[in-house]
Amino acid sequence: MKKYIALLSVSLIAIVALGFLATDINAKEEERKQINAGRPIAIEKPTFTSQWQRYFPRQFDGWKNTKKSADIVDMIDKYPALAIVWAGYPFSKDYNAPRGHYYSVQDNVNTLRVGAPSDKVDSPLPTACWTCKSPDVVRLMETKGDMEFYTGKWDKWGSEIVNPIGCYDCHYKGELKVKRSFLDKGLQEAKLPTFADSTHQTKRDLVCAQCHSEYYFRPIQNGETTAMVVTLPWKNGLGVEEQMSYYNDGKNFPNGKPFFDFENKISKAKIVKAQHPDYELHLTGIHGKNGVSCADCHMPYKQEGAIKYSDHRVQSPFETMDTSCMVCHRESENKLKAILKEKYDRKELLFGVTVNNLASAHLEAKQAWDSGASDAEMANALNLIREGQWRWDYAVASHGGFFHAPDETLFILAKANDYAQQARVALKEILGKHGAANYVVPDFSSKEKAQALAGWDMKKLVAEKQTFKDTLEQTWIKAAKENGVLDEALRDYKDDRASWFGSK
């Protein structure tokens, strides 16, 4: 009986304590509502991220921190074979690992890929190369219309697209919103709900998916010229095989032929360049299958007093494991990191093996042509290279794939390498038949050697780029200021061309 009386007393104390706690929670909730109700949002220039700061000061601070993701990692220096497999395509000139959103415009202007336009020379690339780089793109699409935006060369919008990825890319006032129309078109082709029809949790994926997906530039006639329109190849489904089946089916394209982004200059293989199918790969992984959104890990919730908000420093969850991972996983960070290190290492090894086999195949194909092989003899080998390179690129262009979908990524890489090796087996046979069984692939073990094989005069490209930066780029910045489209409060980054062009 004594035991029951003691239990009863403890229960009574607990009940009273709970009462106080409830009062406290109710007070905090009231405070939260007041704060969140806020002032009505009235932003004069939504492309100016600095103007969103007073309404969303914590989100702005997070966004500004994307500036800290500043390291420049030269991928061609790390994997010289990239210059071979992309020969004839701008990515073989330079390709750095992506940096924080803060650098999106700067990096797009600085890359050798867009060339060195001047008063007399256009960029080799279309306007579409701006599409995911800036909220100014949303403004141009709204004011000029999609077709006008997508028509012409990249330098057409140099003085208009000047602010890095910011609030207006994903938000209208306080809400999630995607204004780039190709996302909804892609979703409709895939028979998926549009952005507006999606759940809030899915929208937390889709604002990212608008840019972190595979896409291609679809040529669409616009009067006398051709617009290059960003298009998601999702008609047959979002998987790597479904997307390739779409590209391989000539019925999907105006010219009735299978699609290719470029013809490799060395091998003449017609290549589809996979971009960054982060979203599609994510969906095949265990986090995606369990409804974890991009934002859950890359923009984890933080708590400050009564305010809960998502961290807008979009970054690797390795940097925020306490708020990104530990919300669900009850394990030590070190244990999780060790597991992820293994996953990363597996991917890296297959990445290297595959890209080296692809590069070798391109070079062996060139030798086969030089030895007198015919179109008919080469068709199968070139197609094997195309199939292999697509899968390899798909698996690795999505930098987080090793984490988002570890087995799918390895599976795709395994298939990619099998295609690459099939191509090499076929090419060895052709070389044998044409008396070139002894052919040895030339050394492409450094960036310099590989880019020389790709046929680039890198010194010339860099010199032209320096001129562009001293002349036309300055004109663009000046014009943007005068026209009131440059968010000067944020244009505080230094001219870091040295780290782009000076080092490697």
Add this chain to the structure above:
Amino acid sequence: MKKYIALLSVSLIAIVALGFLATDINAKEEERKQINAGRPIAIEKPTFTSQWQRYFPRQFDGWKNTKKSADIVDMIDKYPALAIVWAGYPFSKDYNAPRGHYYSVQDNVNTLRVGAPSDKVDSPLPTACWTCKSPDVVRLMETKGDMEFYTGKWDKWGSEIVNPIGCYDCHYKGELKVKRSFLDKGLQEAKLPTFADSTHQTKRDLVCAQCHSEYYFRPIQNGETTAMVVTLPWKNGLGVEEQMSYYNDGKNFPNGKPFFDFENKISKAKIVKAQHPDYELHLTGIHGKNGVSCADCHMPYKQEGAIKYSDHRVQSPFETMDTSCMVCHRESENKLKAILKEKYDRKELLFGVTVNNLASAHLEAKQAWDSGASDAEMANALNLIREGQWRWDYAVASHGGFFHAPDETLFILAKANDYAQQARVALKEILGKHGAANYVVPDFSSKEKAQALAGWDMKKLVAEKQTFKDTLEQTWIKAAKENGVLDEALRDYKDDRASWFGSK
């Protein structure tokens, strides 16, 4: 105030109810203790699983249900390439997917691999091929000693090893126990705790690991003859690369040369046959890393009244998802099954691609020899086949690898296929140099065609086996009965030779 009084009343009722519940739980616990204390265990013949029944009736029922895992799946029929890659090795004669423990002796006696011994002809295989098939092995090791057990040909123990895998393989009285000494030797080589020094949870792995691991037969001099001793290749570690580094290092072997199980009859490549590294692969997967034991999923706990016991029908957890998976995972079975189906399909695809490339490489090597290639020219290609085949076999001989360690399994298969393809590239070059660039690999798309290429006269092998079953096997059974080593209570399986030899 009214709210508080209501809460108080509910609390009081709950407290009283909890009191009753606690009394009930205490009573059940008392009952459980009484039952588990049981009678002292006294088993006259521990190799007779039927004698354990009265002490462990539920575990016995589970064990007996292993009989239900009875399907015979002919793997060479499913993958004819197996006959090529194992040419010259008994597995190319026949290889069925493993069945329930109940069939371990029967299947070992029936397989063509052990040959058709008679009074005049020995089995081609050593006694070691019995090692994991029966508790009689434990008895023989205890009574005759390891060296005597491991010396001689397989048929030496035909009348002694007659009872299928049972209680005495893993238990001494009621406790977990491993009496096969090679497990502790392997653990010590790997600098891991011995069985006795391991935690209970690890022992729940290790009783399985004694047999579900990679092993090889180490030749050890025993007087004037050579014993073939089951040995775990764990000195450099338990991973696929560490085990191969062990086999590749001649210093580890009496003859000072890299180890091989057989020379492929077609290509002359020296092959290490991976057996079934289930345990090693399991350790690399997420379940293994989180301390989930084999028994947790394959022998899940069941509750009957006050008794909690583990289900000794060792089987695929797909059949027991409610007790195997749902203890930890809060998801629908169908959702988990769909995810696992994807993992299985990925493995199956890479399995097929890789084994076909390996088979092609063996055949291309034969053609290279026939075309006049020298030992020096062939060395690299044959070694590439060896490295590839080891990894392929390692990844797939462990049938559950696609689940136990999905990414490690795909990673190993990707590397295996890369080696196989490297071999093919090298062989194409050799063929080209010797005027055989046009060589086309012969058709091995059916079991018949592949086994003919492997050089087997299957009709003869089956006829000899039938004779063995009608003569020597009958003698063995008779002798075992007379000597009192056959657990006749369990010897109720019908002679199912038809399903072994009659169909394919």
